[in-house]
Amino acid sequence: MDSTHPLKALLNFHLASDASAVIHLPYVLEILTADHFLSSPHLTKWSSRLNSLLHSKDAGARWAGLCLAHKTSVCSKSAMIELAQSWLGVAIPILSKKEPLPTLTASINLCRIVFNNTTDTPEFQRQVCTPNVPKFTAALIAFLEKDSDLRLKRLALKTLTRLVPLYPNIYRASHATLSSIVSRIFTQSSPNHHSQQLVGLTSRLYSVLHHTGGKVGAANIWRKSVDESIGSAWIAFIGVRTSFPDENGRFPEVQMLHEEPTISVTLSMERLCTSIQVICSLLQSPTQRAVQVPVGSLMKLSSKMILVTVQDEVPSGVDPTVWAMEMAVVPRIWKAACDLIKCLCTSMGHHLTSYSARLLAYIAFHLEQNIPSLHRIPFLETIHALLTHCHPSHSQILSSxxxxxxxxxxxxxxxxxxxxxxxxxxxxxxxxxxxxxxxxxxxxxxxxxxxxxxxxxxxxxxxxxxxxxxxxxxxxxxxxxxxxxxxxxxxxxxxxxxxxxxxxxxxxxxxxxxxxxxxxxxxxxxxxxxxxxxxxxxxxxxxxxxxxxxxxxxxxxxxxxxxxxxxxxxxxxxxxxxxxxxxxxxxxxxxxxxxxxxxxxxxxxxxxxxxxxxxxxxxxxxxxxxxxxxxxxxxxxxxxxxxxxxxxxxxxxxxxxxxxxxxxxxxxxxxxxxxxxxxxxxxxxxxxxxxxxxxxxxxxxxxxxxxxxxxxxxxxxxxxxxxxxxxxxxxxx
Known part of the structure; x- marks a missing residue:
């Protein structure tokens, strides 16, 4: 029976050269487990081979070295703590160079797992993480500010969302820069498919920025962010209801986001959906201390949105084209309202009971109409969320x-x-x-x-x-x-x-x-x-x-x-x-x-x-x-x-x-x-x-x-x- 150690076999047969390391990388990543690094006499040779790949002039070899270092960090925390300082010395400078996308992605993943999995080691935090996290953050911010690949921006947003709660004091200096980046993505003058894919990730990043205020100021920053998001949602909602008078019969006066009215309706609808996403992310964000949720303002907003109905006739004195555009986005308004209510149910639970009967009555009215299944799904999901998280209703008529x-x-x-x-x-x-x-x-x-x-x-x-x-x-x-x-x-x-x-x-x-x-x-x-x-x-x-x-x-x-x-x-x-x-x-x-x-x-x-x-x-x-x-x-x-x-x-x-x-x-x-x-x-x-x-x-x-x-x-x-x-x-x- 051959007693050759698995690491020795990998070094001799699969990682012997840079070319073979690139070819056999999928197989090596698949078979590597934590048992390979338990009291192995070949760890020194393994670390030397990884450093050789990381410093190689070949881009493929550098990519293979970054992937192997990431897998080693996953399998062995002790090996990661011992070798991470040398790995970061190579991975962070790569982010400022013109490297292929796979190499940049592997470098970001390696840095993220090192900074994320060593928070319980104070000495490593002091010597390695504290001086390297600001450099890594600057590289990620550069990717978000310039015209980078969409996949790279998505990865940068995910990485920042994970690291900000772990290093709030370090990211306090970057709070203003990150806030401006988030605001720029939210207020795109001409939203496209590229920017819309970043809205959800950006909202999650925005929901953790309050951690930079510390234990005392974080609650105030969180409440301020919620209030600003509610105000933005109201402005956007009014922008998609310009053809419908209020209770006093007066049409709302809004500032057009675009000189073309139909385009302005589209922009307002996108900003309304973005604001609802931001509010939901803030409600789901963890806080170190108890915070006060503006339930009344949120209920007023969600009730106003869910009470929107479809009309058959164009009101007098209204542009038919604008009216048709605003009628076309009514199902999207319903869905946004349902998303907000479901998020409130999961985050507040039975505290929403006093409002549940009214919300259920509103939803029942819509479901009693003849609407397609696609539009019925959000309403049914909202009913199930209200029935599950709130106390049951005492109205026999509503239950029936x-x-x-x-x-x-x-x-x-x-x-x-x-x-x-x-x-x-x-x-x-x-x-x-x-x-x-x-x-x-x-x-x-x-x-x-x-x-x-x-x-x-x-x-x-x-x-x-x-x-x-x-x-x-x-x-x-x-x-x-x-x-x-x-x-x-x-x-x-x-x-x-x-x-x-x-x-x-x-x-x-x-x-x-x-x-x-x-x-x-x-x-x-x-x-x-x-x-x-x-x-x-x-x-x-x-x-x-x-x-x-x-x-x-x-x-x-x-x-x-x-x-x-x-x-x-x-x-x-x-x-x-x-x-x-x-x-x-x-x-x-x-x-x-x-x-x-x-x-x-x-x-x-x-x-x-x-x-x-x-x-x-x-x-x-x-x-x-x-x-x-x-x-x-x-x-x-x-x-x-x-x-x-x-x-x-x-x-x-x-x-x-x-x-x-x-x-x-x-x-x-x-x-x-x-x-x-x-x-x-x-x-x-x-x-x-x-x-x-x-x-x-x-x-x-x-x-x-x-x-x-x-x-x-x-x-x-x-x-x-x-x-x-x-x-x-x-x-x-």
């Missing part, structure tokens, strides 16, 4: 509006009225050709999935809006102020989608295959949330919870398996003090719906054609496959406020279940009696079609819980139907 919006976004998977009518017509034609007649029956959810070949989400924007709507609906179902009827309707929609997704091809949902997997996980998590409750409730959703831990995605198993098992083992709600309803006591048919549920379903467009509804108004029969208890999946949507049959007697008793404790539903294999609808068989891991075994009508229960076999109906007149004992499926109190 948001739930209807989320349901309308999810219902793209469900069929339209035309699809249902076509399915019914086809079913009627098939039924007329069969011998004998069967009574039309219907189970809520069986007819909901259309069979057309077009994808539901043709674009990625449609798919993104659908996925965010699922998150919003799941957050709303945790709100106790949601009306029971709407809570029940949302639960039934989730149940229908959960049962139908395994039977749907991924390409039917979206051309992007990852959308199907993501949607399945979100719907399953929503179903688990509906089923999590008391110990008795969790016993009905055991298969569902265990199925969630058997995912093929390893990362998903690691992140979610412990949470789902914890929900199963430690339910968060006290046990129910009353007996749970039996399977035959649940609202599974439209004829059993309450008035509120019928109104919500009709409002959401989930109503089947009236002729079909009349034909199924008296149908209450289901087909149950009692072959195995393991062939059932359990889910727990909330039971609406309606009349159910008590498990102990045949007397109909009214009940009003609490909205925060959803009643469990242990779903057996239930098949609609509509002959044109394929039956569903529930399994823990998948849902596959199954043939109906028998049909029966629930009679009044006897004291021992057995069903009256005399009331059983058979599909064929010459076939005897066995009795069904439901004691094995009874719920545990």
């Amino acid at each position: 509006r948001l739930a209807r919006i989320a349901l309308s976004g999810i219902m793209v998977i469900l069929p339209s009225q035309t699809d249902v009518q076509n399915s019914i017509s086809q079913t009627d034609r098939m039924t007329r050709n069969k011998k004998g007649k069967k009574r039309a029956k219907n189970y809520e959810g069986d007819e909901l999935f259309r069979s057309s070949g077009d994808a539901f989400c043709l674009t990625m924007d449609d798919a993104t809006a659908l996925l965010i709507a699922c998150d919003v609906l799941q957050a709303l179902l945790q709100n106790a102020e949601l009306s029971p009827a709407l809570h029940s309707m949302a639960s039934r929609v989730i149940l229908a989608i959960f049962l139908g997704l395994p039977q749907m091809m991924p390409t039917t949902l979206s051309p992007h295959p990852q959308v199907y997997h993501t949607l399945s996980c979100k719907i399953r998590n929503a179903a688990i949330q509906l089923g999590s409750g008391t110990t008795s409730a969790m016993s009905q959703t055991l298969n569902l919870v265990l199925n969630a831990t058997l995912s093929t995605d390893l990362a998903q198993v690691v992140n979610e398996s412990l949470r789902t098992v914890d929900i199963l083992v430690h339910p968060r709600l006290p046990p129910v003090l009353r007996p749970l309803p039996k399977v035959d006591s649940l609202t599974l048919f439209r004829s059993e719906e309450s008035v509120e549920e019928v109104e919500e379903r009709q409002r959401l467009g989930l109503e089947a054609p009236s002729a079909h509804l009349n034909s199924i108004s008296t149908a209450k029969d289901v087909v149950m496959d009692d072959t195995s208890q393991t062939s059932r999946a359990s889910i727990t949507p909330a039971v609406p406020s309606t009349t159910i049959v008590s498990p102990q007697s045949s007397t109909a008793v009214p009940t009003q279940p609490p909205t925060d404790v959803p009643l469990p539903i242990a779903m057996p294999s239930i098949v609609s009696q509509d002959p044109g609808i394929a039956p569903l068989s529930f399994a823990p891991s998948s849902i596959t079609p199954a043939k109906p075994a028998s049909t029966f009508t629930y009679p009044p229960q006897t004291t021992n819980g057995a069903m009256n076999t005399a009331s059983l109906e058979t599909l064929d007149g010459d076939e005897d139907m066995p009795s069904i004992n439901l004691e094995s499926d009874s719920d545990t109190d």
Whole structure:
């Protein structure tokens, strides 16, 4: 066995000459690890070879030496501290020379990692970093001031953003220079693609400049920067609303940024987006001491921006061209407002609760209009951020509006009225050709999935809006102020989608295959949330919870398996003090719906054609496959406020279940009696079609819980139907 040390092999075979070092550099960088530098007797030869490459006259060799020095710094901190002073003596002067872009990039990366990873070594800081950081900063500022390559400017901005918080005292002398560079990038007279790519990085650099004021002055500089950014945002916002009068009917007087009005609108819109980016960067910037956030000013700005609406007519006395330009940027104003609100949610959390109801009402108004999916995505993301970081709203009206919006976004998977009518017509034609007649029956959810070949989400924007709507609906179902009827309707929609997704091809949902997997996980998590409750409730959703831990995605198993098992083992709600309803006591048919549920379903467009509804108004029969208890999946949507049959007697008793404790539903294999609808068989891991075994009508229960076999109906007149004992499926109190 060859005992040659890896560093020796690299020096002898791959780095023997400058040309071979350039050729074999990718391989050397790939195999180098921290183990190569542990007590190695070849470190002296390694450092000598790196210095030889750094001082080479060949540009490629110098580039290879800088890359190898950077990799050595990553793998061994002790080697970096020992050799960094000599490396910086070569890397910093390279920045002031006319070198190729790869060499300059490698030099900046080497200096950055040395200054960034040695802050815990005081002596190294005093001898090496303190005298070299100003030289390195001057070289980076030179790149930003002159017409350098865009990639080089981006790297310089990223590097300065990292180093300013680490060396605030050193960068205090450069504060004025850096501020002028930032201001020049923000106020470009003619913004182009080159400058717009630097705005985000420049805003992050501007958000850390307050560190140069020290522990006492940093808070004042930060607050001053926020106030100036808010003022710039207001000026830019007024510049894109010159055609719209204020509350007093007066048009705003603004200073045009360009002699051409249409160009002035474009410049104002770019500066508005830049100001919002700067405010968001300042809100996310760390501060050494507590600071006061001007919440009132920020809320006034964001509310004014989000209240902008689209108008159809040009106001009198207004230039139509300018008005058209200002109308075209309205979606960008909405997006900027949503970005600001989301940033406030993440940075302030529940402190924004007092404003959340008003903001949600504004957003709900826009989402209730007919706007494209691209413009709906920022609004939906903002709703989810407000619901996640703020306390829930106490308004049942507002929660119901948001739930209807989320349901309308999810219902793209469900069929339209035309699809249902076509399915019914086809079913009627098939039924007329069969011998004998069967009574039309219907189970809520069986007819909901259309069979057309077009994808539901043709674009990625449609798919993104659908996925965010699922998150919003799941957050709303945790709100106790949601009306029971709407809570029940949302639960039934989730149940229908959960049962139908395994039977749907991924390409039917979206051309992007990852959308199907993501949607399945979100719907399953929503179903688990509906089923999590008391110990008795969790016993009905055991298969569902265990199925969630058997995912093929390893990362998903690691992140979610412990949470789902914890929900199963430690339910968060006290046990129910009353007996749970039996399977035959649940609202599974439209004829059993309450008035509120019928109104919500009709409002959401989930109503089947009236002729079909009349034909199924008296149908209450289901087909149950009692072959195995393991062939059932359990889910727990909330039971609406309606009349159910008590498990102990045949007397109909009214009940009003609490909205925060959803009643469990242990779903057996239930098949609609509509002959044109394929039956569903529930399994823990998948849902596959199954043939109906028998049909029966629930009679009044006897004291021992057995069903009256005399009331059983058979599909064929010459076939005897066995009795069904439901004691094995009874719920545990």
